[in-house]
């Protein structure tokens with residue numbers, strides 16, 4: 461059996477060793493790192509609300525009034541007014557009947573998929589879904605059919621092969637590492653045709669896409685029409701935690717069956733209060749969302765003007781493909797040296813061969829900062845390119861990326877991946 465040291469060495473040899481960098485200031489468009497002021501291009505605090513005075517004041521007030529922790533799971537004594545108030549606000553924001561808070565987006569996805577997809581059923585999951593959805597599939601009693609990224613034909617084929625067994629179609633709304641958007645109208649149609657529920661993880665789209673920042677589901681005209689809409693409080697909502705918008709009946713079912721909700725402490729009340737205040741800012745200042753979109757266009761245009769070809773589909777998440785993990789890390793380090801922090805993303809977060817810089821824009825960036833950053837990043841990418849040329853197009857996903865996730869004890873059960 462390999463030792464921890466062997467395993468670390470193996471990770472290092474593959475160019476995949478991860479280390480945490482320390483931010484020495486509050487989050488913001490610019491942060492302090494290693495004593496230097498750098499432009500932050502890899503935060504999900506898209507609207508810059510983690511330091512908004514109304515949001516910080518709400519958190520401070522909540523600590524003073526409600527204390528620092530919930531003290532127990534919500535089914536024991538940890539269900540407090542700030543939780544219920546936020547749930548009401550979130551349900552109204554998304555046009556849903558009800559909302560239910562979770563400890564984090566990771567816990568929401570693992571808990572909900574596992575709770576809804578039962579033995580004998582099948583979950584249909586986009587191959588580029590977030591890791592927490594993948595882990596939810598692994599925990600569920602159901603089998604999983606992984607369909608090619610945004611490939612409706614592949615999904616329809618899988619549904620046809622598993623007629624009568626469909627439990628859930630699940631997709632990121634805005635894909636976190638690729639910056640493109642799911643084809644939600646079609647997912648709804650297919651879900652209806654095959655009797656499946658539709659679950660959309662809109663973690664990155666809330667505050668960024670759709671009318672008033674209500675997300676990709678609202679942008680697709682499906683408000684109130686997806687069975688489960690997951691959002692996180694940790695990105696545009698400037699806090700920590702997550703939520704699911706669902707019917708009242710589904711909420712009751714999740715309260716009774718979602719293990720991360722049942723067996724984990726309720727959110728700190730101040731996290732709920734901060735998110736509620738951030739939501740109020742989004743509702744009263746939708747121009748912040750417009751600003752985020754304008755900044756995304758500015759950075760995309762500036763990158764293109766510097767000879768790069770940003771991936772994704774016009775959103776605030778901008779992947780620049782590099783391919784090799786060591787080169788991606790080197791490009792990140794070089795840009796950081798020149799005052800721009802754009803994180804390298806490597807497997808297993810993204811498929812083999814698709815390491816990249818993932819840039820994220822904030823509403824609080826200044827246009828000129830973004831133009832300057834594009835030059836720095838282009839220089840960094842050039843510097844790590846072996847022959848002075850580099851490819852931007854993300855390669856097709858490797859065939860190995862398609863897989864049937866199956867619990868070992870049920871390995872005999874067969875669900876075809878269609879690969």
Ligand SMILES: Cc1ncc(COP(=O)(O)O)c(C=O)c1O
Pocket residue numbers: 564565566567569590592632636661663664692693694701702
């Ligand atoms: C698409 C998506 N879903 C869920 C999560 C997890 O959310 P949280 O950070 O609240 O655990 C993330 C986190 O980055 C994400 O990108």
